Amino acid sequence: MIEVTELTKVYGSTRAVSGLTFDVKPGQVTGFLGHNGAGKSTTMRMILGLHTPTSGKALINGVRKQDLRDPMREVGAMLDAAEVQGGRSAFAHLQALAYAGGIGRRRVVEVLEEVGLSGVARKRIAGFSQGMRQRLGIAAALLGDPGVLILDEPANGLDPDGIRWLRTMLRSLAAEGRTVLLSSHLMTEMSLTADRLIIIGQGRLIEDVSTADLLARFQSGVLVRSPHAAHLSRALEAAGATIRPAQDAEAGEEPVPGRPAGAGADARSVRDAGGEELLVAGLTAAVIGDIALANGCAVHELVSRRTSLEEAFMEITQ
Ligand SMILES: Nc1ncnc2c1ncn2[C@@H]1O[C@H](COP(=O)(O)OP(=O)(O)OP(=O)(O)O)[C@@H](O)[C@H]1O
Incomplete structure (x- = not known):
């Protein structure tokens, strides 16, 4: 000791x-x-x-x-x-x-x-x-x-x-x-x-x-790539997820708090800013996969994105 x-x-x-x-x-x-x-x-x-x-x-x-x-x-x-x-x-x-x-x-x-x-x-x-x-x-x-x-x-x-x-x-x-x-x-x-x-x-x-x-604490979510990103993001938000375009996530921006379902503008902003890649916080990869299936959305990539110790260290020691 x-x-x-x-x-x-x-x-x-x-x-x-x-x-x-x-x-x-x-x-x-x-x-x-x-x-x-x-x-x-x-x-x-x-x-x-x-x-x-x-x-x-x-x-x-x-x-x-x-x-x-x-x-x-x-x-x-x-x-x-x-x-x-x-x-x-x-x-x-x-x-x-x-x-x-x-x-x-x-x-x-x-x-x-x-x-x-x-x-x-x-x-x-x-x-x-x-x-x-x-x-x-x-x-x-x-x-x-x-x-x-x-x-x-x-x-x-x-x-x-x-x-x-x-x-x-x-x-x-x-x-x-x-x-x-x-x-x-x-x-x-x-x-x-x-x-x-x-x-x-x-x-x-x-x-x-x-x-x-x-x-x-620094876990940053699940990366989802889908040709139906707009539809899927509405369904995920309805389930309580917070979504940001993956490109913004890479740039280190704060997530936007969860919003109600059916927000066309949200889907547009996701599409405009991030194409088909979404970074989803608040749901596990398994739940996201299930929601995608239930909504008929194809998923081409589904990866839990863990923040590395190096990223966490740099952030807290800045
Ligand atoms: N004998 C010494 N006399 C004067 N200053 C010193 C002495 N030893 C260390 N320092 C200073 O104290 C501070 C802490 O140094 P220290 O070597 O403990 O850091 P460290 O975290 O081990 O760094 P590193 O990762 O580079 O080994 C530094 O500013 C260093 O210049």
Whole structure:
């Protein structure tokens, strides 16, 4: 469990983090999102006791990181995978960390296996790709088999296979009851990996929300293409739908509230502005299909149009 309370960090005239309060709970993956410079790394560094807060608190399992009895076994972190000394082998690097934390050699072998680096364990890190360095950083974070994991941009430099591997691993670590906090700029990946999202902007909390709730809030409707768009739109409106031409929807305009059936002008405006494509809100694709059938309207396309996390993120952080 991570608890951040009224956390603030001021660097000279820069307020990097400002009165930030949120919890990161065990048993789920929590994504930490924000534009460049929003304050994510600074917050993570304060949670990890690497920076001192100007004010407020950041606690891991109820205490400050520096007050944890057995820090390596309680929290694992990866902040910057590029920081590692290149002259050593992956094995020697992890063994040195393990030794410092009172962790045995067997665990080094285990984590190398877990991150897929067993085959290159004796190779010098200097020759590692960025993706291999990321895996090594994740191995170091896992060394103490910690209950809390904090990873800054862990997917950086990983190929699609690596990203999928990381997602599966993080989700299974959370399913074991661990607390997992990660930042990433890869929005699609974040929407697949994180159960919950903490979104910050200019050091302040913007959203603390479940990924599903956030996406549901931005759900933009069902795209319908029909050669009988005018007739169909009247029938759908009669059933309580809100309709806007798909072209307007693409331009990000607000929907027009639902109107009564039989409005010829509405059908005309739909036809004029959007041709045969309609964006329908308020009814499911199944209900729209049934209404089309009942009204004898052919449907050539019927697609639930989900707003991506990237679109939702851009909208709420504007
Ligand atoms: N050591 C420092 N001294 C002065 N200013 C700093 C320091 N570290 C961070 N900042 C400033 O604090 C703000 C937040 O930076 P931070 O690195 O925490 O953002 P971030 O969300 O992690 O960004 P990114 O996504 O680019 O990594 C920025 O304006 C940054 O310039």
